[in-house]
Each structure stands twice: as structure tokens, then as C-alpha cells.
Amino acid sequence: MKTILRAVPIFLLLMAVTYLVPQITSEGPSEIITQKNKAQEVKKENAVNQPATFKQEKIPLSGIGLYIGQPVEKIQEEFGEPLRIDPTLYGYDWWVYGENEQDYFQVGVSADGKITNIFVLGAQLDASPFKIGMDITEIYQLTMFYPTFSIDYQEDTYTLELSENDLNYHPLIPFENQTFAILMFDRKTNEVNAIRYLDKRSLLQLGVYEITSQTPIPAVEYQENVFKEVYKSNQQEILTILNSLRQRYEVPVLTYDTALTNMANDIFTYQAKQLAEEAHVNNKEESSLQDDAQSKDDGTGINEHEIDEYPLLTTDLIQEKLKLEEVPLADTRVLYSNQSADSTWNASFWFSIENQRILLMDPNLKRIGIAFRGQEVLLILDRDTANSVK
Template sequence: MDQSTETPPGERPKSGLSVYIGKDVSEIKKEFGEPDRIDDSAFNYDWWVYNVPDTEYIQFGVKDKKVVTLYAIGNGLDVAPYKLGQKLEDIYRFTIVDSEIVVKSDSGSYQFELNEEDLNTRLLVPLGDLYAQLYLDKFTGELSSIRFMDSDTLVATHPYEMMYRGELAEEEPPSEKEWEEVNEANEKQIYAITNIMRKQYGESTLQWDETTANAARGHSREMHDKSYFSHESDAMGSLTDRLDKRGVSYQTAGENIASQYLDGPEAVHGWLNSDGHRKILLDKAFTHIGVGVYKGYYTQNFIKQPELP
């Protein structure tokens, strides 16, 4: 049976990855084995990462040994009631789409408001006692990736404009040491998701280049520390200036930057839906990539390495 007909609108799915929300981590291990790695997040959960390179990628958000959220990309994954790669018009046939979503919990009542860009690229759909974030490719009209979460995680991360009555529990921000681990985790996640996207769109995957990544890290940190957002740095110059100063060998180069996204997956999705960034993200000329993240600032540096004589 088609996934899109299995679950009535608004009900929690009985199959697919979302059934793991609320489950003990032992259930993940039983199905998927040990994670490829466990990443820190900027929130009160860790990411358990399962990666079939360039094909399928899942990260389960785990808090107190329970799954509270997950992100998935890769067209072979079961994300019922949806299908990755599904057309938006199919989704609209069985999904109740609203620009205002009200979440009630013990701590209060919270209203999330989706703007026009959200409705075109980042839908929020209640499914019983959990929520699905549908990451859409607005250029193809297809479901690119998906995130499921419980209500507490939705309120804690508040990825949309939020109004509330009651108390909003402020999480303790990461320490500087924790930020180092979160930054590194986001870099790895962006790299993996970028390669899956490139393969899905028929382009070659990219190799990691650490020297290029150091250039990207330096730019993200400088943008954060000096409170600016630009490809041009007063201190370090343009992208090519920055790569040259790091000793990177390249024939061509490109750069994507982003700021104030929730995490790495959200940043990549933002680039996919911006025409100029998308062209760089999917450019067939590039062979290598370096990613640098510093707190809320994200930089991707792409290069084509010189061919060996």
C-alpha cells in the first residue's frame, strides 16, 4: 500500500522511522546496530548518526536514553506517511497544512507561525503527539528531507516564530568546550548531507579537504566575532585570498555562507532553496569541500583541485 494512504491526516504513523520517537535507544540499536558516531547538539539531546555514505543518512536525537527527534535524508528510507522525493501536490492531498500550529504542554500554550517561505520550503505538520518538519525543494516541488520531533523538542528548539503563554524554560547554553564539539558535529553533518544531495541530483560526491575546512572555519569564526555576514573579510579578503593564505591548491573555488540556522541540516536545506547557493552546492566542477562552523555561522568552501600532470 502507498505510504501516503496508510495514516489518516493528523494521526501518528504506525510504521516508518517516526515510530522511534519516544522509544528507548535500545530499540534503535536493535534495528540499526551501534551508531557510526554520537554527535553533540546545541540543545539537550545528542545525535546518534547512522550514515550509508552518499545514499542514506539518519540522525536520532537522544535525551535521557529516549528518542526525542530525528532527521532523515535518502530516498530509500521509510518516513511514513510521506516519501522522500514525493511531489508537493501529493503531500497536499492528504496533509492538513496550516500557517499557525498550537502546541499545548504542562508548561503553557505555544503558537508557531509559519511565514510564506516556510510554507513553500519548511512545512510543520502535527501527527498525533509528534510533529513533522517537511523540508521541500521549492525548485523541483519535491520532499527533500524530513525531521520528526516530540512537542517538548519543538518548543525547546522553536524553529519558527513562536508566541506563548506560560513559561519558556531557557536551556543552559553550551560551554566553550561543548561548542567546539557542536561545531565539529555540524561540519560532519553538513558534509554528509551535501554529498547525499549531490548524488540525488546526479552530481559527483566531494572529498573532504582539511586545509580548505580550516579556511572555512576561520571565516565562520571571524563573522561571529566581528558580527558581520559577508563573503568579503576586511582582514582576510575574498574567498580566493583566504584560500591562498592557507596554501590551498585549486583551479576553481566557490563558497556558501549561512547564519542563525538551528543546525547543520537546516543550513544545507537553506542553501538548496536559494538559487545562487544551490548552483554552488550542486556545481559539477568541484572535487573537494571543506566545511567550517562556529556557533551560529556556517561556511562551505568548494574547490576543484588541480589535476596531476
């Protein structure tokens, strides 16, 4: 009876959210989908703040998430050696296990050998108290969804706020052992597609929820010399996750294609060159107003590698480059994302946005190219026709 009474108000709240809160939707797949970064997202609906005296219920953990905080040897005892170890930019490595939608998971291992993250995709894995494929109505009977969290970490306090979209499609669940899980729901089925178990530091660094505290987030120290290796690993992770989810829904898997990846990289380069040329013109105009002796312009201008930050790619710019390369838009789809999160988050997050899910589940698309620039990722998919990118 207690479970039923607790579930009723949550069910009514979610029904109201479903009918009253605008969602990001599309009637069909766009040829080019560009995604705004966190600061430019559709304005978040302010979740109703919990009373200061309201105590969040933390539930017990019994499955694979119990390995968070444990030495990696514990995972090795249970699952053996990983298929590979992927570097990240977040101070830990991903140990990759499994190959498909039944057994795939990743374990984040810090430099001191402790488990900080576990990404679960495989339906056969014990992710208790949850499971892959679990319907959202079943989740309501286990726990409540909370819109705000106060997290104490290293003598500081951070406040996380979840939007209505967060609550609907990637809610945060607290556990009794001071760890967390992010449940990733499929937009179409309202079932759990993936689960991310993580500790406090990893949750704050992932940056997927709004942090309202003034306290600085724990810094992520990027090492530029590992970018190339990280990008290669991210390509493998995204491809495996997307194909595992296509396999789950009985859609033919995608084939990785180097030509499409090169085209995606060319789009990044195309924008960089345009910005460099624009900067060079502006630099020359400014220099013409100064005395030659004071001018620092050596006549070489500014090349694209000197521009550290780039504006977001636009649909117009992507389309312009594809037309220049005579790429058939009718057979090609593009998804662009710029989020300060890792590839496991991005690949599962895309399935919570309707038009992106439709694109990624299109059974007519056969090939995929994946390119990165900083936190940006650009996917190009096509039908592998005679007129496709070669």
C-alpha cells in the same frame, strides 16, 4: 471524493502563492553567498490566520517517526548499533546510521535515553505516511498545510507562525500522537529531500519558525567544553548530507579539504582581529579623555577572544580576506549562514533557496571546507585547480 475536495483549495492557494509571492531567487550562483539571520531575513509574508474555531487535522503516523518518545533500545532492536554518536548543543546526542542517500538517518537521544528527534534522508527508509522523493502534490492528498500552531508544553502555550516560504518548502505537519514532522522540499524538484520528526520541546528549541508567544522558549544549556567536538561532528554531518544529496541528483561528491577549512576559520579570525583593533582604538580614544588614575586601560587593548558576539560576516569582508590570501575567486564559492538551528536543518534548508542549491549542486566544484563559530557556519568550495587554496 473527500480527499479531492480537500486538495483543490490547497492547490489553488499554492498556485496563487507561486505567482504572487516574491521568492528568494537568483539567476545563477554567486561567488559569495551570505545569509541573514532570523531577525534580518527577507520580511515574512503574514500567513492568513486561521479562525480560532478551526480545528487542525492531525494525521496518523506509521513509520520511523513512531520511535519519537520511545527508549533508544527500540531503535537498536530495529537497526542495531549506530556508526557513531555525535554530541550536540541541544541536550541530546545524534546517533548516526547509514552512509548514503539510500539509508542515511540520525536519531536524537536525550540524556535519559529517550528519542526526541529523527532526521530521515535515506530514500529506502520507511518514513510513512511520507517518503523521500514524494512530490508536493502527493502530500496535498494526505494533509493540509497549516500557517499557525498552538503548542501546549509544560503548562505554557506557544504560538508558531509559518511564513509563505515555510509553507512552500518546509511545512510543519502535526500527528495524532502529539509529535510533528518538518518536510524539507527541494527548491527545483518540489520533492521531499528530507524529513525531520520531533517532539514538542525539540520543535520549540530548534527555532526555525516564528514564535509569537511571550512565553520564554525552553532554554538550551550550552556546554562550552564540547564546542570543538560538536564542530567536528557537524562537519561530518554536513559533508555526508550534502554528498548524499549530490549523489541523489547524480552530481560528483565533494572531498573534505583541510586547507579550505583553515581558510574559512581564518575568515572568522580576520573579522575578530579587525573588531579587536577597532575596539582597542576606541578604548584608547576614550581613555585619553579620562584621568589616568580612573582609566582601566592597561595598554593591552581588547583581543578577539574577549568579544563574545560578532556581527554577521559580509560579502565585502569575505572577499577582502580571500584577495589578501590570493585565492582565485573564479574557482571559489562561499556560502555563509547564521541560523539558530542545527547542522541537519541547515544542510537540508539550503536546498530550499535557489542560489544556494545551485551553488551546492555545481558539478564543477570538487572540494569543500567547513568552519563554525557559535551558530555560524562558513562553507568554502572550489574546483581543485592548480591555483586553488593550498
